[in-house]
Amino acid sequence: MKPPMKNWLGISLLALLVWPFASEEVLSQKDARGGSAVVLIYHRFGEDKYPSTNVQREQFESQIKILAEGGYHFPDPQEFAARLAGGLAPSDLSILVTVDDAYRSVLEVAWPLLKSHGIPLTLFVATDPIDAGQPDYLSWDEIRDLAGHGVVIGHHGAAHAHLTQLSAPDALRDIRRASRRFKAELGYVPKLFAYPYGEYSPDLERVIRRQGFSAAFAQYSGVIGKGSPAFSLPRFAINEHFGGSDRFRLVTRSRALPVLDVSPSSPQIERHGNPPTLRFRVDGHIEGLEALACYPSHMDRAAVTTISPSRRVLVRFEKPFPPGRNRINCTLPGADGRWYWFGRLFMVPGRDSDDFR
Numbered sequence: 090m091k092p093p094m095k096n097w098l099g100i101s102l103l104a105l106l107v108w109p110f111a112s113e114e115v116l117s118q119k120d121a122r123g124g125s126a127v128v129l130i131y132h133r134f135g136e137d138k139y140p141s142t143n144v145q146r147e148q149f150e151s152q153i154k155i156l157a158e159g160g161y162h163f164p165d166p167q168e169f170a171a172r173l174a175g176g177l178a179p180s181d182l183s184i185l186v187t188v189d190d191a192y193r194s195v196l197e198v199a200w201p202l203l204k205s206h207g208i209p210l211t212l213f214v215a216t217d218p219i220d221a222g223q224p225d226y227l228s229w230d231e232i233r234d235l236a237g238h239g240v241v242i243g244h245h246g247a248a249h250a251h252l253t254q255l256s257a258p259d260a261l262r263d264i265r266r267a268s269r270r271f272k273a274e275l276g277y278v279p280k281l282f283a284y285p286y287g288e289y290s291p292d293l294e295r296v297i298r299r300q301g302f303s304a305a306f307a308q309y310s311g312v313i314g315k316g317s318p319a320f321s322l323p324r325f326a327i328n329e330h331f332g333g334s335d336r337f338r339l340v341t342r343s344r345a346l347p348v349l350d351v352s353p354s355s356p357q358i359e360r361h362g363n364p365p366t367l368r369f370r371v372d373g374h375i376e377g378l379e380a381l382a383c384y385p386s387h388m389d390r391a392a393v394t395t396i397s398p399s400r401r402v403l404v405r406f407e408k409p410f411p412p413g414r415n416r417i418n419c420t421l422p423g424a425d426g427r428w429y430w431f432g433r434l435f436m437v438p439g440r441d442s443d444d445f446r
Contacts, residue, residue: 123178123315125344126169128185130283130308130324134198140329146198148332155337156184157206166211166241170281170304170319178315184341187211187306187324189245189283191219191227200235210235213243213283213306216270229274236275243281244271244302253290253357253436261296268300282306287324288414288436290357294320309416311432314345321356323432339428346421346431347372350401356434363437364406367417371400375421375429378402383419387411412439 132142134149144152156163162183164172172179186203188195191214203210212235218226227235236242246252247267252260268278280303284293287308297305297320304319311323325340352368371378382391383404395403404417414436421429 124181124183126164126179126183126185126313127341127343128187128306128313128322128324129341130306130326131186131188131195131199132190132328133192134194136192136194137329143329144327144332145329148329149199150202151334152327152332152337153202153206153208155334156186156208156341159338159341161341163208166209166243166281167303173313173317173319173322174303176315179313182342185209185211187213187243187283189213190215190249191232192225193227196227196231196235200240204238209239209241211241211243211281213245213281214271215245215247215249215285216267217248220270233275241281242271242275242279243283243306244268244279245283246285249285251288252285252293253288257292257296260293261300264296264300280304284308286414287434289321289434290436291355307434309432309434310340310418310430312343312345312430314347316347317345321434342426343428343430344423346419346429347375348431351433356436358410358435358437360409360438363409365435366406367402367404367433369402369431371402373400378421381419381421383417385410386416392417410435410437412437 131144133139134144135146136143137145160182162180164180164183164185166185169179169183169185186208188199188210191212195212200210212232214232219229219232222228232242244264244267247263247270250263252263255263271278280301282297282302282305284305284307289305289307294305304322306322306324308326309323310325313322327337348369348371350368350370353365358365367383371381378396378400381394381396381402383394385392385406387410388407393405393407395405404419414434417433417435419431423429
């Protein structure tokens with residue numbers, strides 16, 4: 090039996106209830122080599138008018154209690170990025186809490202609770218809304234105050250634009266405009282970058298690298314392990330629809346599925362190549378590979394997956410991906426109830442209706 094998953098944000102309740110109690114014959118995994126890290130992305134807290142980007146206060150309090158009592162590690166985000174850049178695996182059960190866009194509720198709701206439990210926060214700021222003094226956003230004074238109390242401020246561009254839809258020079262101008270504002274207001278330019286809407290491309294990655302950033306974060310489900318690409322790091326999106334405690338525990342305790350030779354290497358899919366065939370090879374120490382299942386966001390069932398004796402995996406999709414952002418989650422149950430997780434982002438020209446920023 091493979092766990093059904095209809096939505097790109099998580100595994101269904103059925104999977105949560107069934108798989109942790111599956112037979113040891115199916116769950117015959119060894120521990121992954123090296124550690125795994127999960128990065129969480131939030132936007133709003135207690136802002137019920139925006140359910141797709143909001144997490145309820147009670148949900149967030151429950152999630153922080155899980156983190157505080159669950160034996161997790163909370164590395165310094167800058168040191169975490171340096172460790173990845175050096176080719177080292179993260180400490181196991183590492184958690185990074187990130188928030189995008191600097192809405193006011195991060196100061197009023199999220200930060201006091203995180204601070205009281207000693208959990209670091211990385212806040213990715215798009216500078217144009219701050220400069221415009223939009224009422225739902227923090228001010229520069231408040232951002233400086235957060236930075237002074239240990240919050241890591243990250244770079245999110247200036248206009249929160251779809252940077253992959255801009256030319257490389259236009260994307261660079263947006264990024265540089267924000268960098269000038271950070272330098273003027275904070276005295277430095279952040280070294281961590283988060284792609285607006287989680288959208289990235291090889292061309293945009295090159296722009297980011299050349300600007301001296303140490304790591305860049307996207308927005309698709311996946312776990313970070315040794316060898317994870319430092320400039321397209323996955324983050325699990327948390328909102329009120331997918332903020333339940335069972336899912337939260339499953340996500341935060343997941344392991345990186347060690348994969349090699351991933352193809353296609355770019356997330357951008359042209360219409361004539363839609364749907365693509367996803368190919369990768371799984372490291373030889375992972376057992377029970379027949380239980381691997383891959384779930385695309387545009388289908389209500391698992392894709393057709395073929396696994397060769399050499400552990401090469403081919404994932405075929407029955408229908409093309411729609412315009413906009415699409416996600417694939419490949420999951421494999423582990424012997425101790427922890428899941429192996431590998432995710433990919435695919436983007437097709439055109440706009441989707443996903444407003445989860």
